[in-house]
Amino acid sequence: MKAEIISIGTELLLGEITDTNASYLASQLPLLGIDLLWVTQVGDNLGRMREVLERAWGRSDLTLTSGGLGPTEDDLTREAIADMLGEELSVDPELEQWLRGFFSSRSFSMPKSNIKQATLIPSAQAIPNPRGTAPGWWVERGGKLLIAMPGPPGEMQRMWEKEVSPRLRQRMGRQIIVSRTLKTFGYAEAAVGELVGPLLSSSNPSIGIYAKPDGIQLRITAKAEEKQVAEEMIAQREAQVRSILDESIWGTDDETFEAVVGKLLSQKGLTLATMESYTGGLLAHTITSVPESLTYFKGGIVATSDEVMVSFGVDAALIAQHGAGGPEVAAAMAEAARSRLAADIGLGITGATRPTEAGQAGRVYIAIDDGKNKRVAGGTYPPLLPELKRRATYHTLLELRKALLSNK
Amino acid sequence: MKAEIISIGTELLLGEITDTNASYLASQLPLLGIDLLWVTQVGDNLGRMREVLERAWGRSDLTLTSGGLGPTEDDLTREAIADMLGEELSVDPELEQWLRGFFSSRSFSMPKSNIKQATLIPSAQAIPNPRGTAPGWWVERGGKLLIAMPGPPGEMQRMWEKEVSPRLRQRMGRQIIVSRTLKTFGYAEAAVGELVGPLLSSSNPSIGIYAKPDGIQLRITAKAEEKQVAEEMIAQREAQVRSILDESIWGTDDETFEAVVGKLLSQKGLTLATMESYTGGLLAHTITSVPESLTYFKGGIVATSDEVMVSFGVDAALIAQHGAGGPEVAAAMAEAARSRLAADIGLGITGATRPTEAGQAGRVYIAIDDGKNKRVAGGTYPPLLPELKRRATYHTLLELRKALLSNK
Numbered sequence: 001m002k003a004e005i006i007s008i009g010t011e012l013l014l015g016e017i018t019d020t021n022a023s024y025l026a027s028q029l030p031l032l033g034i035d036l037l038w039v040t041q042v043g044d045n046l047g048r049m050r051e052v053l054e055r056a057w058g059r060s061d062l063t064l065t066s067g068g069l070g071p072t073e074d075d076l077t078r079e080a081i082a083d084m085l086g087e088e089l090s091v092d093p094e095l096e097q098w099l100r101g102f103f104s105s106r107s108f109s110m111p112k113s114n115i116k117q118a119t120l121i122p123s124a125q126a127i128p129n130p131r132g133t134a135p136g137w138w139v140e141r142g143g144k145l146l147i148a149m150p151g152p153p154g155e156m157q158r159m160w161e162k163e164v165s166p167r168l169r170q171r172m173g174r175q176i177i178v179s180r181t182l183k184t185f186g187y188a189e190a191a192v193g194e195l196v197g198p199l200l201s202s203s204n205p206s207i208g209i210y211a212k213p214d215g216i217q218l219r220i221t222a223k224a225e226e227k228q229v230a231e232e233m234i235a236q237r238e239a240q241v242r243s244i245l246d247e248s249i250w251g252t253d254d255e256t257f258e259a260v261v262g263k264l265l266s267q268k269g270l271t272l273a274t275m276e277s278y279t280g281g282l283l284a285h286t287i288t289s290v291p292e293s294l295t296y297f298k299g300g301i302v303a304t305s306d307e308v309m310v311s312f313g314v315d316a317a318l319i320a321q322h323g324a325g326g327p328e329v330a331a332a333m334a335e336a337a338r339s340r341l342a343a344d345i346g347l348g349i350t351g352a353t354r355p356t357e358a359g360q361a362g363r364v365y366i367a368i369d370d371g372k373n374k375r376v377a378g379g380t381y382p383p384l385l386p387e388l389k390r391r392a393t394y395h396t397l398l399e400l401r402k403a404l405l406s407n408k
Numbered sequence: 409m410k411a412e413i414i415s416i417g418t419e420l421l422l423g424e425i426t427d428t429n430a431s432y433l434a435s436q437l438p439l440l441g442i443d444l445l446w447v448t449q450v451g452d453n454l455g456r457m458r459e460v461l462e463r464a465w466g467r468s469d470l471t472l473t474s475g476g477l478g479p480t481e482d483d484l485t486r487e488a489i490a491d492m493l494g495e496e497l498s499v500d501p502e503l504e505q506w507l508r509g510f511f512s513s514r515s516f517s518m519p520k521s522n523i524k525q526a527t528l529i530p531s532a533q534a535i536p537n538p539r540g541t542a543p544g545w546w547v548e549r550g551g552k553l554l555i556a557m558p559g560p561p562g563e564m565q566r567m568w569e570k571e572v573s574p575r576l577r578q579r580m581g582r583q584i585i586v587s588r589t590l591k592t593f594g595y596a597e598a599a600v601g602e603l604v605g606p607l608l609s610s611s612n613p614s615i616g617i618y619a620k621p622d623g624i625q626l627r628i629t630a631k632a633e634e635k636q637v638a639e640e641m642i643a644q645r646e647a648q649v650r651s652i653l654d655e656s657i658w659g660t661d662d663e664t665f666e667a668v669v670g671k672l673l674s675q676k677g678l679t680l681a682t683m684e685s686y687t688g689g690l691l692a693h694t695i696t697s698v699p700e701s702l703t704y705f706k707g708g709i710v711a712t713s714d715e716v717m718v719s720f721g722v723d724a725a726l727i728a729q730h731g732a733g734g735p736e737v738a739a740a741m742a743e744a745a746r747s748r749l750a751a752d753i754g755l756g757i758t759g760a761t762r763p764t765e766a767g768q769a770g771r772v773y774i775a776i777d778d779g780k781n782k783r784v785a786g787g788t789y790p791p792l793l794p795e796l797k798r799r800a801t802y803h804t805l806l807e808l809r810k811a812l813l814s815n816k
Contacts, residue, residue, distance in 0.1 A: 015438075281693035
C-alpha cells in the first residue's frame with residue numbers, strides 16, 4: 001500500500017510551526033507495513049490544496065491529511081476534498097448534535113462558524129474526536145482511501161491511535177509487524193548507538209534509536225507471518241538490549257516516567273513529598289500529571305530561596321556551613337519534605353551552580369529519604385534553564401525508581 | 409517571487425527525523441519578501457525526486473532543496489537535477505582540489521566515492537560549505553533559480569545565512585516586510601476570528617490567527633517600500649485590534665506569560681508566592697522558567713491534599729464549611745502563601761471538580777491576595793488533566809497581569 005501525507009496550514013509555510021505531525025505519522029506507518037512515498041505541506045489556499053489532494057488521490061492508495069479542520073474561514077480541508085471528489089457538503093444531524101453537546105458540556109454556546117465542523121460528504125464517515133471540535137473524515141471511494149485528521153498534535157495522535165490505526169491494521173492482513181520501545185535515561189544517543197552497535201545491522205528484527213525529551217528510546221521491530229513468532233523475535237532481542245543497558249532502561253512503549261514511578265508507589269502503598277529548588281515546581285508538576293497521584297502524592301514545596309528552605313525545616317546552620325546547593329542540603333530537604341508533609345518518602349533537589357541563559361552547566365544534587373536510608377545522587381546538566389529543569393526532574397524519577405525497586 | 413522547498417531523504421519518510429530544515433527555511437523566506445507555496449518531502453529515489461523537481465521547476469521561481477548531497481550511492485540530488493534539466497555532470501577541477509584539501513587538512517585521504525561531491529552541471533555554480541564535504545549548487549537557467557543545500561541542519565543553516573540569503577536579498581530589492589504578533593488568552597480561535605472578522609479581508613496589512621498552547625495569536629504583516637511606512641501600517645492595525653480584544657492581549661512577539669508577569673513584578677519591586685492544588689506545581693514551574701524569577705519568586709506550596717493545605721495555614725473550618733475546591737479556600741490559599749512565604753502577593757488555585765481522563769470539565773478558582781485586596785476569578789477547563797493544568801496556569805498569570813496593571 002502506497003501512502004502519502006499532506007500537512008495543511010499556512011503557519012507551516014511561514015515557519016511558525018514545525019511539521020511534527022508528518023514525522024509522527026511517518027514513524028507509525030512502517031508498523032502497519034505501509035510504505036510512505038511523499039509528504040507535502042500546503043497552505044490554507046483552496047486551489048493549491050485541491051491540486052495537491054488531486055495528485056495524491058491519483059498516485060497513492062492512502063492519503064493522510066492533518067490540519068484545516070478548524071471552524072474559521074481559512075480552514076478549508078473539507079471544502080477542498082469535496083471539491084476534488086465533486087461531492088456536496090452537508091450538515092450531518094448526528095454530528096451537529098454531538099458538536100452542540102461538546103459546547104454545552106463546557107457551558108458555552110456554539111459559535112455560528114463551528115457548524116462547518118458538522119459537515120460531511122457522501123463518501124465520508126466522521127471519525128470521533130473527544131479532544132476537540134474537529135471530527136476527522138474517513139473517505140473511501142473506488143478502492144482509494146483518504147483520512148483527514150485535525151492539526152493539533154494531541155488531537156491528531158489520539159485519533160490515529162484509537163480510531164485510524166486499528167482500522168488500517170485490519171485492512172493490512174497477514175504480515176504481522178510487532179514493535180516494542182525501550183526507554184532509557186542517562187546515556188547520550190551516540191553512546192547508546194555504540195553500546196548496542198552490533199545489533200543495529202540486523203533488519204529483522206530491526207532497532208531504531210530516537211532521542212526524546214525523556215531520554216533515548218530504542219524501538220525494536222519484527223515482521224513475521226504469525227504474531228507469536230514476531231513476539232518471540234522481539235523478546236529475544238529485548239533481552240540482549242536489557243543485558244547491555246540494564247538499569248538505565250526505565251520503561252517501555254507508552255509508559256511515562258511519572259506513571260512508572262506512580263505505579264510502584266501505589267503497589268507498595270507508599271506516599272511521596274518533594275522539596276525542590278532548581279526544578280522550581282517541575283518535579284511536582286510531573287508527578288501530578290498522573291490523575292492517580294492524588295492517592296500517593298502528599299504535596300510539595302518549591303523552595304527557591306534559602307529563607308523558604310529554612311522556614312520549612314532545613315537547618316540554617318547546615319546551609320551556612322555547606323552552601324544551599326550541596327548534597328548535604330539536598331538530603332536535609334528530602335528529610336524536611338518527608339517529615340513536614342507526613343509522607344513515607346521525601347525527595348530533595350538543589351543545585352550548586354545557578355544556570356543562566358548563557359551560563360555554565362548546572363550541577364544538581366538529588367536526595368531520596370525513606371526514613372531509614374538517605375541516597376544522594378548528582379548530575380551535571382546543560383546550562384539552559386528549561387533543559388536543566390527537565391533533565392534533573394527525569395533523573396530524580398530514575399533514582400526514585402531504582403530506590404523503590406531495591407527496597408523490597 | 410514564488411518559492412518551494414524540497415526536503416530529500418528516506419529517513420524523513422520513515423519518521424526517523426523531523427524536517428526542521430523546511431521550517432527553518434520557511435521562517436526565513438518572509439523576511440526576504442519571498443512567498444513559500446509548497447513544501448515536499450521525497451525519499452532517496454531518482455524517479456520520484458526527478459518528478460518532484462520537475463514540478464517545482466515548472467511552477468515556482470525559486471526551488472530550495474536540502475539533503476541528498478552526500479557521497480554515498482543513495483545521495484542522488486545532483487543526478488536528479490542534472491537529469492531534470494538534461495545536462496551532463498562533470499568533475500570540476502577547482503572543486504576537486506578544494507575537496508581533496510578538506511580531507512588532507514584532517515589527515516584523511518579522500519575516499520573514492522566522495523569525488524561525486526566535486527561535480528557540477530553547466531547551469532550550476534558551487535556554493536562553499538566550510539562545515540562539510542558537500543558544496544551546494546546555485547542553479548540558474550531561463551529566469552528560474554534552484555538552490556541545492558546539504559541536509560545536516562548546521563551545514564544548511566550556515567550556507568543559508570552566509571551565502572544564499574545575502575545573494576537572494578540583493579535580488580529581491582526594496583520591498584520591506586514587517587510583522588507583529590499579538591498574544592491573547594481567554595477567547596477561542598473562532599471567537600477571535602469573529603471579533604476581528606472585518607479586518608481579516610485586507611491583504612496588506614494581513615492578519616493571521618493561530619492557536620498556540622498559551623492562547624490565540626494574531627500576526628499582523630505589512631509590506632511597503634519603506635520600513636517606516638510598513639511599521640505605521642502595523643501600528644494602525646494593531647491599535648484597531650487592541651480596541652477590540654483589549655485586556656485579553658497579554659503580550660507581543662516573542663514574549664512569554666511568565667516573562668511578562670516577571671517584568672511587571674520586577675518593575676514594581678514586588679515578590680510573589682503560590683499555593684496550588686489542581687495545577688500541581690505547574691504554576692510554580694512556569695514562573696521559575698524565567699531565570700530572573702529568583703529575585704521575585706519566594707517559593708510555592710503544592711497542596712494536593714486538604715491536610716497539606718491546613719498544615720500551611722488554610723483554616724480547616726473553612727474547608728469543612730465550603731469544601732476544599734471553592735472560591736473561599738482559593739482566597740485562603742492565596743493569603744496563606746503570601747503570609748507563610750513572606751511575599752507581597754500570594755496566588756491560590758483550587759478546583760471544584762476532580763478532572764479525570766474521561767471525566768467532566770474542571771471548575772477552578774484562582775485567587776490573588778496583595779495584602780489589601782483579594783480578587784477571585786473562576787474558569788471552566790477541559791476535563792483532561794494536562795490541558796486543565798496548562799489553561800488554569802495561564803489564566804492565573806493573565807489575572808495576575810491584570811491585577812498588577814490596575815494597582816498603580
